[in-house]
Amino acid sequence: MKKKNEKLTITKDMIIDDVIKLDESLGDIFMGFGMHCIFCHLGMEETIEEAAYVHQVDVDFLIEKLNDAYKKLK
Numbered sequence: 001m002k003k004k005n006e007k008l009t010i011t012k013d014m015i016i017d018d019v020i021k022l023d024e025s026l027g028d029i030f031m032g033f034g035m036h037c038i039f040c041h042l043g044m045e046e047t048i049e050e051a052a053y054v055h056q057v058d059v060d061f062l063i064e065k066l067n068d069a070y071k072k073l074k
Helices: 018-021 023-031 048-054 061-074
Strands: none
Touching: 018 023, 018 048, 023 061, 048 061
């Protein structure tokens, strides 16, 4: 069971829009990888893994960067 203050872990099967809703600043990570999905209607439906595949991005590295950034947020 998660503690109240414990943040979840971002996974590759999460919908991009759901990740952005955690914190809008995570959009910068996607943008840094050339993934403009946060501005696309597909971001409402596509998983991180699906988008990474389309954009030829290493999904595991992307997930690592998203989680690193998310854990640093208050």
